[in-house]
Amino acid sequence: MNIYVAKNSGFCFGVKRALKKAYELAGQEKNIIYTYGPLIHNKQVISKLEDLDVISVDSIEEAKGSTLIIRSHGIPLNIYEDADKNNIEILDATCPFVRRVQETAKEYYDKGYQIVIIGNPEHPEVIGINGWCNNKAYIVENIDQVNDMPFINKMCVVAQTTITFEKWNNIIKELNNKSDDIREFNTICVATKSRQEASAEIAKKVEAMVVIGGYHSSNTQKLYKICKSYCDNSIHIETADELLLDMFEGINDIGITAGAxxxxxxxxDVIKKIENKGGD
Ligand code: SF4
Structure with a gap:
């Protein structure tokens, strides 16, 4: 049995950076530290952070007078002001790639452009970006939503950093019919692109593909979709415990990839569990 692990699997730069900041602060600080929403979409890591008194909150008020870590997804601009009013010290771990999207949205909104975000309206990163253009963005994730949009004189388009290139290409083509003055910023992050490409390459050549990552992790869900399109025998798991080795009966080539x-x-753990079954 051969096991192929996709390059760039696991933590991306932005997540590593946010976790490093959280662990460093937890080592120095005696009081409880808060994070605005779970620091990453991974239950196992969140539970380790809770052991160190790093606790997730959903509202600013809950962190009154304390330190609040902003996760890599970023936050709407007004939350910084709310934090200040609540005497909260911010440790900002917004990923620099996300910050670039936020600043682009703000710059072009201020110049009078209608901002369009290609992404999931419920994802915290998208909610955050929208908060840098006064919550006035059109947020689209399919062609039907583009068709429902009016003609826009000045349009600026950015992307949620974890969407697929396929989605960007399909939607941007349609958006070009909706404006004569369109500024396009493909803000999909390089880490996402490399991970998706490496996973697709592996999925094409194996008989079974294991995608590891939180069930709520948007980039893991996309990885699973990509892998499934090339390898029907793909599964999405959070931890090695969920792996049923029976699925590898009679299979020689297994691929592994993991979300950010x-x-x-x-x-x-997953590799070891498969190896013990006879992998190299
Ligand atoms: S996926 Fe990219 S943009 Fe998002 S946190 Fe990771 S490095 Fe930053």
């Missing part, structure tokens, strides 16, 4: 919020130790 999956720690190495979970990936290694």
């Amino acid at each position: 919020s999956t720690p190495d130790w979970i990936i290694n």
Whole structure:
């Protein structure tokens, strides 16, 4: 049995950076530290952070007078002001790639452009970006939604950093029919692109594909979709415990990939479990 692990599997730069900041602060601080929403979409890591008194809150008021870590997804601009009013010290771990999208949205909104975000309206990163253009963006994730949009004189388009290139290409083509003055910023992050490409390459050549990552992790769900399109025998799991080795009966080539919020130790657990079954 051969096991192929996709390059760039696991933590991306933005997630590593946010976790490093959280662990460093937890080591220095005696009081409870808060994070605005779960720091990453991974239950196992969140539970380790809770052991260190790093606790997730959903509203600013809950962190009154304390330190609040902003996760890599970022936050709407007004939350910084709310934090200030509540005497909260911010440790900003917004990923620099996300910050670039937020600043682009703000710059072009201020110049009078209608901002369009290609992405999931419920994803915190998209909610955050929208909050940098006065919550006035059109948020689209399919062609039907583009068709429902009016003609826009000045349009600026950005992307949620984790969407697929396929989605960007399909939607941007249609958006070009909706404006004569369109500024396009393909803000899909390089880490996402490399991970998707590497996973697709592996999925094309194996008989079974294991995608590891939180069930709520948007980039893991997309990885699973990509892998499934090339390898029908693809599964999405959060930890090695969910792996049923029966599915590998009679299979020689197995691929593994993992989303941006999956720690190495979970990936290694999965590899070990398959190896013990006879992998190399
Ligand atoms: S996926 Fe990309 S943009 Fe998002 S946190 Fe990771 S490095 Fe940053």
